[in-house]
């Protein structure tokens with residue numbers, strides 16, 4: 001018998017709490033640790049978690065047919081509150097309310113694509129990401145479990161500043177810090193506003209004016225102050241960084257992950273590996289900036305930077321892979337359309353990962369980066385019942401992860417595409 005909750009819409013998620021035990025059956029289940037395919041697949045869930053042993057006699061059964069079960073996916077670099085293609089001037093035309101409503105819509109798209117957890121790293125001011133996280137956690141709206149960073153910390157003129165405007169145009173810039181003391185104050189302020197982690201811009205960026213992606217931003221003493229203060233408040237730091245010096249200095253300061261990592265050298269990769277620093281590569285974002293016809297309306301200056309970096313970053317990624325740096329899945333959605341959150345799998349494989357490594361990056365490795373390895377990232381008994389199903393065998397065709405047919409989060413069915 002199929003549980004009633006499968007037939008009610010997303011507006012009634014609260015009704016779908018799996019109070020009765022539910023057995024999930026499918027043709028296959030991928031053990032993401034070993035790469036072994038179990039066939040047939042059978043597991044059971046109750047109280048939002050995967051259960052051990054034999055299911056009780058009153059359990060309902062949901063047969064998902066010729067599909068493969070996998071853990072819910074994790075994106076470690078999202079911008080749910082940034083509309084794709086907002087462009088250089090978009091922020092000056094959007095209210096905070098606009099951006100938060102965009103976040104509500106994007107959160108559902110990402111969940112329905114099979115991503116049950118995200119780390120959202122850089123929303124604009126007003127901490128709408130904190131509010132979105134909490135509304136999802138309460139069950140008020142549909143979306144992935146979120147860890148949020150608030151606005152990313154930047155130097156004056158850095159990737160997180162609004163550059164290139166005449167002096168009489170004043171921009172809101174409470175995320176700008178230019179000294180160790182200011183950095184400590186801002187980290188404390190962000191913690192007070194409810195963030196889970198701190199994001200910094202350790203180098204210049206692509207989608208910003210008058211800064212160099214290759215150049216480091218903060219001084220070493222500022223990097224250290226940010227990480228030390230964040231750690232004292234129980235938070236990790238993630239660092240946007242393209243250039244090698246910024247990657248190295250942020251790594252030395254103790255950041256948890258490097259985002260993008262485009263121009264990574266072998267010596268710096270060795271340092272990351274030794275310190276256990278993760279790389280979150282965001283491969284498709286840069287490709288999407290250079291799509292024919294410029295659908296995201298990227299300004300010419302940023303297109304030029306993307307053209308310069310793109311050929312170098314494949315090597316940077318391979319350097320990390322060869323050095324054994326832990327690589328966690330991250331997309332930078334917001335740069336491109338949120339519904340395409342699974343696009344990076346194809347690029348991870350075409351840049352040199354095996355399909356299993358790519359899947360592990362979005363499950364086991366991502367869960368470890370988020371320090372949630374005991375809760376999510378694999379289908380172990382006791383873990384949260386975050387489960388997806390895809391057609392066919394994702395180890396043979398990685399693009400099947402772009403067509404997720406079934407999504408369960410915390411034991412609740414949120415998507416079941418029939419056929």
Ligand SMILES: [Zn+2]
Nearest residue numbers: 077079122332
């Ligand atoms: Zn980003």
